[in-house]
Structure formats: structure tokens, C-alpha cells
Amino acid sequence: MGRLQGKVAIITGAAQGMGAAHARRFLAEGAAVTITDIDAERGEALARELGERAAFYRLDVADEENWATVVDATEARFGPVTALVNNAGIIGSPTRCADLTQAEFQRVCAINQTAVFLGTKHVIPAMIRAGGGSIVNISSISGIVAIYGTPNVAYAASKFAVRGITKQVAIEYGKQGIRVNSVHPGYIKTKMMTDALDEDGIRVASASVPIGRVGEVEDVSNLVVFLASDESGFITGSEYIIDGGLTAL
Template structure:
């Protein structure tokens, strides 16, 4: 074969390889069965939509039944919605059972549901306000892992992605309370404990620590246009929810198969200043 023929053949093979990569990258979550909590708005909705786009089957959960069901219906046959209070053990049992009955054993859990809570100091926040934040942001992560890991064990593989916050990495003055920061630091520790306990069973656990993201919850903590938040970020802007979803996809996929027990900070450089 002439040199020109050899080059042509090489280019043809490279083209085929590139097309295969593009096809595979459009199905990065093919074969994944995921539960995504807090999926009726904000980051949770973004995670659910991008998971479907990447080939996963997704169980969306939230208290907002109307909005959650509408999103699931829009996403099609690979998505279902289940109304869930993440602080209720019986709800978790129901979600896992319905996920298995509909799609099969769960192999991805995204513990996304959370609240900001009141913006108050230690002496200002009430015991009830404090405990509500802890129950939703911290205890629900424990419940989610406790009742989903058995399904992952049956599947023989699993990836747990716990959504924490940059406030689970560094203490941020006035943002928004010790309840929020304490709960998000706890998520970081819970994640590492899960990674240690279940790594030998091919179940990974990683935490994600977003900074300021353009979501309804962030409107509670910042001015409406986000300019105040942008002043604290090296990249001088708030992130779009899909930018966090891209990281969550990576952690849920086999691309991160040797990654566990880590904290993935996605804050535009906010926490290094």
C-alpha cells in the first residue's frame, strides 16, 4: 500500500474512532438506574434532565408532586416521579421498591434535596429551625444511603453522589447559619464513611460542593441578579445548574470508576481566596 493509502486508512480509522467516542459520550449513563431527590426544580431538575439525555433511567422524587410529575412526563418512558418526603423512612422504602419494580436494581443515588434554612446566628436560630435543617440536609442523606445501598449490592455496582456545598468545605461568615454549614460538613463525612464501608463491594461515594448556583434556593441567599454573589467568585459569575450536573454525570458514570471518598468542589474559585 502506498504512503497515501496508508495515511487515508489511518484517517478513516481515526474518523470511525471519533464517531464511536461521540456516540458513547451521548450515552455515558446507559444502563444506569438512578434516584434523584429534590428533582422538581433547581439542580435536581437539571440532574434528572441531563441523566435522561445521557441514557439513564431516572426516578425523580420531590414533595412538589405537580411539578415533579410534569417533568417526568416530559422526559418520557425512562423517567418516573414519586412524591417523597426525604425525612421519612417509609417514603425511602417506597421509592427504592418502586424504582426496582419499574426499572431494576438501583445503581446510582443522587442525594440532592436540601434547604437553606433561616439566615440567623447561633443565638438567633431556634432549636426547631436548627433541627429541621439537620433532618433534611443531613439525616435524609443517611436514610437515602441506608435504603438504597442494598439495591446497589444486588446490582453489584453503585455510585452515590451526595450534594453538599462549599459551606461544607469552609465556613462562610453569615451564610446562612451554623445549621446549614454543620449539615453540609456532615454530608462530607457521611460520604467518606460510605466510601470506606462499601468500596470493596464496588460501591463508590463522592460528595459535590457547589458554590453559588443560579437556582431558586440561591435567590434566598443573594440579591436577585446574583451580582453580590459574583463579587465573591474568582470567575466573577454564578454557575448554571447544568455545570454542576456535568460533574454529577461524571461521578455517576463509569468514567469515574476509580474515584471514591472525594469531595468535588465546584465554586468558581470562591473557597480558595
């Protein structure tokens, strides 16, 4: 029996990259999964690949009405939601604070921060009906420490906010059986990384990590599965750094 047997999950930003890896692992571990993304073509293709226990719904994570529709559709198809992975996010422009526009700041925060609030808000009633659930919020090491040489105050603000949302919701709904934890990846080899860095850049990044390599998406999926499973039943309100020791320096 899989570690997520009988779970019903919604995963945002799941058409590709880390989100797609999480969706594949959740299915392999026995969950039914709603894949959401704004990229309908890739999302629908992934749902077809994964079979009848997967469904795709287009979701603008910053749109509250869209969230309500997706949660209702998931419940109608698979039953009450018992796991949510708030994975969708953007980096935004690498701009120092004095040069950053308010519009760009708000755009990044809408996708990285407000969306976490909206997703959490709309799955809580379903999780209460189910007798509990697990919410896993994907933040970043930029939600733990400031990153020198990477000017992006909007990204830092949004990722620190995810950490705060996580802790507050965890204490508000713990007695209803809802657990909430945040995951803080460092360098992970995703399309976002390979688009930004050539092989030399990835080698430099790897050399800066005490473990001696950048992370793979499977490393993060292993942690997300654990936090969504009953194995982590006494864990809530915590942040999990997965960076190969980078922030320990």
C-alpha cells in the same frame, strides 16, 4: 451510547432547580430516572415531559418508610438502583447560634443530613445486587469552610455532616463496588439564588468569584454525571468543590 447507558438513578429534590437539571442530563445520557420531591405537581409534570424512562414518586426525604417504598418502586419499574443523587436540601433561617431554636436546627438537619443517611441506607442493598453503584451527595462550600456574614449554624452542621457520611460509607462499601462522593457548590444561579438576590446582588456575587461569574446548574450537572458514570470508577470518598475558585481565596 450515553455515558450513563443502562444506569438506574434516583434523584431527590428533582422537581425543579438543580435536581431537575440533573434528571434531564441523566436521561440524555441514557439512564432511567426516578424523580422524587415533595412537590408532586412539578415532579409529575417533569416525568411526563421526560418520557417513559422517567418516573415520579413523592418523597419526604426525612421519612424512612417513604424511602423504602420509593426504592422498591424504582427496582420494580426499572431494575436495581445503580445511582443515587442526594440533592434535596434547604437553607433554613439565617439565624445566629444563640438565637436558633432546637426545632429549626433539627428541621434543617433532617432534610440535609438525615435524608442523606436514609437514602444511602436504602439503596445500598439494591446496589449490591446490581454489582455496584455510585452515590453522589450534594453538599455545599458550607460543608468545607465557614461562610462569614451568613449566620446559619444548622446549614453548616448539616453540610459538614454530609461530607463525613460520604467518606465513611465510601470506605465501608468500596469492596462491594459502591462509590460515594460529595459535591460542594458555591454560588449557583438557581431559583433559590434569584429569589434571594436581585440582579445587583448577583453581580456582586459574580465579582467575588475568581472565575468572574456565578455557576449555572449545568456546571453542577456535568460534574454529577461524571461521578455517576463509570469514567469515575477509581474515585470514591472524595469531595468536589465547584465554586469558580471562591474558596481558594
